[in-house]
Amino acid sequence: xxxxxxxxxxxxxxxxHDTGLAEHELIHPVISEVKELTGLKRFGFTCxxxxxxxxxxxxxxxxxxxxxxxxxxxxxxxxEMDGAWALYEAWVRLQHGDIDSALVYGFGKSSLGDLxxxxxxxxxxYYLAPLGLDQLSYAALQAAxxxxxxxxxxxxxxxxxxxxxxxPYALDLPEPDGDDFAVQPLRKTDVxxxxxxxxxxxxxxxxxxxxxxxxxxxxxxxxxxxxxxxxGLRELARSASAADAARxxxxxxxxxxxxxLHAQFPHEEIILRQALELGGDTVIxxxxxxxxxxxxxxxxxxxxxxxxxxxxxxxxxxxVAHAASGPCLQQNLVTVLEA
Amino acid sequence: xxxxxxxAQHVLEFPGGYTRTTGPVIGRFLSELRARRIxxxxxxxxxxxxxxxxxxxxxxxxxxxxxxxxxxxxTITTSAWVDExxxxxxxxxxxxxxxxxxxxxxxxxxxxxxADNPKALAAGTRVWPVWxxxxxxxxxxxxxxxxxxxxxxxxVRAEYxxxxxxxxxxxxxxxxxxxxxxSRCEQCEKVYVPLRLACPECxxxxxxxxxxxxxxxxxxxxxxxxxxxxxxxxxxxxxxxxLDGADIPMIALIGDVPAHEVRQGMRVRAxxxxxxERTASMANIRWFAPTGEPDVELA
Numbered sequence: 216x217x218x219x220x221x222x223x224x225x226x227x228x229x230x231x232h233d234t235g236l237a238e239h240e241l242i243h244p245v246i247s248e249v250k251e252l253t254g255l256k257r258f259g260f261t262c263x264x265x266x267x268x269x270x271x272x273x274x275x276x277x278x279x280x281x282x283x284x285x286x287x288x289x290x291x292x293x294x295e296m297d298g299a300w301a302l303y304e305a306w307v308r309l310q311h312g313d314i315d316s317a318l319v320y321g322f323g324k325s326s327l328g329d330l331x332x333x334x335x336x337x338x339x340x341y342y343l344a345p346l347g348l349d350q351l352s353y354a355a356l357q358a359a360x361x362x363x364x365x366x367x368x369x370x371x372x373x374x375x376x377x378x379x380x381x382x383p384y385a386l387d388l389p390e391p392d393g394d395d396f397a398v399q400p401l402r403k404t405d406v407x408x409x410x411x412x413x414x415x416x417x418x419x420x421x422x423x424x425x426x427x428x429x430x431x432x433x434x435x436x437x438x439x440x441x442x443x444x445x446x447g448l449r450e451l452a453r454s455a456s457a458a459d460a461a462r463x464x465x466x467x468x469x470x471x472x473x474x475x476l477h478a479q480f481p482h483e484e485i486i487l488r489q490a491l492e493l494g495g496d497t498v499i500x501x502x503x504x505x506x507x508x509x510x511x512x513x514x515x516x517x518x519x520x521x522x523x524x525x526x527x528x529x530x531x532x533x534x535v536a537h538a539a540s541g542p543c544l545q546q547n548l549v550t551v552l553e554a
Numbered sequence: 555x556x557x558x559x560x561x562a563q564h565v566l567e568f569p570g571g572y573t574r575t576t577g578p579v580i581g582r583f584l585s586e587l588r589a590r591r592i593x594x595x596x597x598x599x600x601x602x603x604x605x606x607x608x609x610x611x612x613x614x615x616x617x618x619x620x621x622x623x624x625x626x627x628x629t630i631t632t633s634a635w636v637d638e639x640x641x642x643x644x645x646x647x648x649x650x651x652x653x654x655x656x657x658x659x660x661x662x663x664x665x666x667x668x669a670d671n672p673k674a675l676a677a678g679t680r681v682w683p684v685w686x687x688x689x690x691x692x693x694x695x696x697x698x699x700x701x702x703x704x705x706x707x708x709x710v711r712a713e714y715x716x717x718x719x720x721x722x723x724x725x726x727x728x729x730x731x732x733x734x735x736x737s738r739c740e741q742c743e744k745v746y747v748p749l750r751l752a753c754p755e756c757x758x759x760x761x762x763x764x765x766x767x768x769x770x771x772x773x774x775x776x777x778x779x780x781x782x783x784x785x786x787x788x789x790x791x792x793x794x795x796x797l798d799g800a801d802i803p804m805i806a807l808i809g810d811v812p813a814h815e816v817r818q819g820m821r822v823r824a825x826x827x828x829x830x831e832r833t834a835s836m837a838n839i840r841w842f843a844p845t846g847e848p849d850v851e852l853a
Contacts, residue, residue, distance in 0.1 A: 235560075271566040327564075331640070332642055341584070342580075342664070345692060345694055346664070346665065346666065346693060346694065347641075347643045348664065349640055349642065352634055352651045355635075356632050356652075356664075357632075358634070360632040396635070399636075400634065445611075445661075445664075446653065447654075447662030447663055451632060
């Protein structure tokens with residue numbers, strides 16, 4: 216394995232509404248920022264994560280390439296998933312040995328349509344999508360399966376929003392109050408905010424990483440696992456795939472100071488803490504997490520960036536980032552970062 | 555620069571729908587639905603997957619060709635309650651999503667459940683499918699599931715022909731004339747109303763028929779909150795009324811007064827229907843209404 220590190224991270228100041236910027240306009244500042252941070256103008260590989268259904272246009276990621284300087288031709292790829300999986304692809308590509316840098320980015324504007332029903336389109340077209348099963352409904356089914364203590368859930372939401380308010384990139388959400396239901400047992404305050412945003416990360420190998428950043432965040436473990444798509448085939452109260460990914464990435468091989476979890480609903484944090492075997496001394500989502508800003512298709516990559524930032528600024532020596540995709544935490548990617 | 559934001563509506567749609575092939579496994583499930591059967595497929599390890607998949611999610615091995623009819627009833631394992639259905643949802647009124655372990659299956663089917671309230675859908679609740687009128691081979695051939703039948707409402711109705719003779723006939727003929735008839739037992743020194751032929755205490759024949767006034771005193775009463783076809787409205791008050799000169803109270807409705815103002819000792823008088831509408835029936839008295847006299851101290 217080649218040593219690969221995160222040497223730069225940038226994200227937009229996420230918004231809860233459409234500011235009117237086109238996708239490539241949303242991306243351009245964060246790409247420029249990581250280029251400036253690293254001094255790199257060209258990268259050995261470029262990979263992005265996004266979802267065409269958010270924009271309602273096929274191949275929408277292609278027009279986003281306008282933000283990159285894609286001429287002369289670059290080596291480029293795209294995943295129709297969160298940018299965290301683009302980072303995984305870039306990490307694999309760097310393992311080939313012939314290049315030593317990669318640019319990764321993820322972006323999404325969930326303000327354009329009704330995210331709740333757009334996410335129905337990712338369900339299987341035979342058994343689930345025809346029922347019109349929507350995102351809040353399947354999340355509520357999982358919340359019911361977990362059956363968590365209401366006070367514990369409230370505390371997760373309260374803590375996430377408070378942390379988000381002190382994070383200049385996250386949304387400024389008030390103290391949660393009110394007990395209106397979204398879909399029972401989910402409360403309206405349990406639902407992640409509609410968010411537009413983007414993020415970019417630069418990966419570099421070995422010596423180059425050392426030259427680009429005084430404190431590179433080395434990827435010491437990275438793995439992803441998946442479970443059956445159909446909800447009735449899974450034990451919803453647990454995440455076997457997150458646990459498998461965490462084991463494969465070696466989360467428990469050392470103390471975890473900070474864990475950034477792609478938990479869009481408070482019960483997901485409970486499931487993930489258990490799956491990743493995080494102890495009580497691990498600080499969870501100091502950025503506020505997706506409950507404070509949920510730029511769909513970038514939120515997982517932001518988790519990796521936020522976990523790396525703690526190492527870059529010297530406040531932590533070992534952190535974990537988690538990203539999820541699919542209904543009810545179907546797919547999970549776990550990254551272990553070390554100073 | 556325009557001062558207002560430039561906004562456009564944009565719709566993504568496949569007119570007429572998007573055609574998909576089902577393959578043999580999912581196709582079998584959907585075809586069975588058309589015949590109102592729910593089937594699972596058996597894995598090499600013997601588990602029954604419902605709805606069927608081409609592979610065993612645990613091992614990735616192809617499933618066997620054996621299809622097993624399951625359900626149609628099942629048990630809820632998890633549910634979520636939707637107060638405000640979306641247009642895309644199967645029901646247009648509050649309902650639940652549920653994972654349902656159909657009888658004979660080893661995995662859960664996800665579907666909508668119709669119920670009055672979320673409390674009716676705890677884990678363990680038994681549910682049955684409600685089929686669409688004309689199944690076409692689609693997951694929505696099952697309109698929804700509904701809780702198992704645990705109670706029914708059966709109607710009871712029998713008709714009788716009653717004939718009035720004896721003392722009651724005499725009493726009702728009095729009522730038709732606007733008079734309440736009672737009878738007095740000389741031995742027990744008690745006046746009974748309605749009129750009767752024999753004294754319930756001593757058994758003596760009661761010869762004395764006497765006319766009683768239509769005024770009296772409420773001895774006790776009840777406020778009724780269930781509708782009754784004979785009562786004017788809900789709530790209504792039924793009361794024991796001791797007619798002046800009688801020793802036994804008579805039951806009747808109280809009217810022309812709010813229910814919460816009725817009290818023991820209250821003086822009342824019968825409200826008769828107009829003479830032209832009178833019949834030999836207690837319906838002649840609409841109800842008893844307060845006279846406004848001071849209350850009586852009851853012994």
